[in-house]
Amino acid sequence: MGKKPVSPFVRAHVVALHDAGFNQVHISKQLNISRCCAQNAIKKYKDQGNYNDLKSSGRPRKVDGRGLRHLKRLVKGDERLSAAKIATDLNASLPKPITTRTVRNYLKELGFEDVVKVKKQWLGVKHRKQRMAWCTQHMNWTRDDWKNVIFSDESTFYVLKRKNQRKIWRLDKEKLLLECLEQTNIGDGGKVGIWGGISDVCTTNTRIYTENMNGQLYCDVLQKEVKQFLAKTPTTAKMVFQQDLAPWYTSNIVKEKIVKLKLNMLEWVPTSPDLNRIEMLWSILDKKLVAKPMYSKAALIDRLQEEWNNIDKDLCIKLVESMPERI
Incomplete structure (x- = not known):
């Protein structure tokens, strides 16, 4: 035509x-x-007898069914080869070579995405066995059981560096505007530590500190923050305290303090931060800190205390209820 x-x-x-x-x-x-x-x-x-064009066969495909099956085998596995390496290996079995761009197009057609690997805690054979034993021990716990757990942890916050990446919408010519820059400095402007705990009831009092966490400081946290929380909790006898296996948590003076305070402890497994509900809270606090710039440790301490005091009880409930019904 x-x-x-x-x-x-x-x-x-x-x-x-x-x-x-x-x-x-x-x-x-x-x-x-x-x-x-x-x-x-x-x-x-x-x-x-019609006005339409006949359906054409289109451009011949460079990779047929057998080649696609080979492509799937190359893209899967432990190594997860790059598109360039896949193209090199695939061309060895094709009558006509194809480019890296063609490989990317076929992978997208098959539903694959080119993304950054998700970071996950490394687990050795020993860790996997310990996790399996722990899950077997707690597999029959219901959400009512998890509601009695006080999840605790500590984290570090910096004056100028945030935990979460900040994304903004901007034009290319705006990239050097002050509002489009992430302020940084040598040493990140200073840091402070924060300890806290959450349960289905509410949050504990927080402890914000500028020194490094150690056994003595943690004993003081147990004596004050944890004990005060249990004193105002009506179901103290049922409450179970969770802590991870950081060196200062497993020191002898801390073990003696736990026995003296008669705390019901939840046995914990190493390298399992994804099970601790409070881990999610640190990212939420970090997003709230973005709203107002800070330029000193004193300002950071005030903001952390303010944001911790403003944590909604419903948020704590949602975090605790996010534990699986059955592990």
């Missing part, structure tokens, strides 16, 4: 004018198409 495609509607109009007795020259002038287009439209209708 010429270089420019002619729609089925125009072809139908051509046939209608032809049936009405108009010649091809008049039809081409009236519809602003070439005489050849009008002639081909009339001929197509006489031969095929």
Whole structure:
């Protein structure tokens, strides 16, 4: 039909004018198409009885079914090869070589995405066995059981560096504007530590400190923050205290303090931060800190205390209830 495609509607109009007795020259002038287009439209209708183009086979695929199966085998596995390496290996079995870009197109067609690996705690054989034993021991715990757990942890916050990446919408020419920059400094402007605990009831009092956490400091946390929380909790006898296996938590003076305070402890497994509900809270606090810039440790301490005091009870409930019904 010429270089420019002619729609089925125009072809139908051509046939209608032809049936009405108009010649091809008049039809081409009236519809602003070439005489050849009008002639081909009339001929197509006489031969095929319709105005549409026949479905074409399209460009031949460079990789057939067997090649696609080979491609799937190459992209899967422990190594997860790059598109360039996959193209090199795949070309060894193809009659005609293909480019890296073609490999990417076929992978997208198969549903694969080019993404950054998700970071996950490394687990050795010993860790896996310990986790399995722990899950077997607690597999029958219900959400009511998890509601009695006080999840605790400590984290470090920096004056100028945030835990979460900040994304903004901007034009390319705006990238050096002050509001589009992430302020940094040598040493990140200073840091402070924060300890806290959450349960289905509420949060504990928080302890914010500028020194490094150690056994003595943690004993003071147990004596004050944890003991005060249990004192105002009506179901103290049922409450179970959770802590991870950081060195200062497992020191002898801390063990003696736990016995002296008669705390019901939840046995914990190493390298299992994903089970601790309070881990999610640190990221939430960090997002709240973004709202107002800080330039000193004193300001950071005040903001952390303010945001901790403003933690909603419903948020604590949701975090605790996010524990699986059955592990």
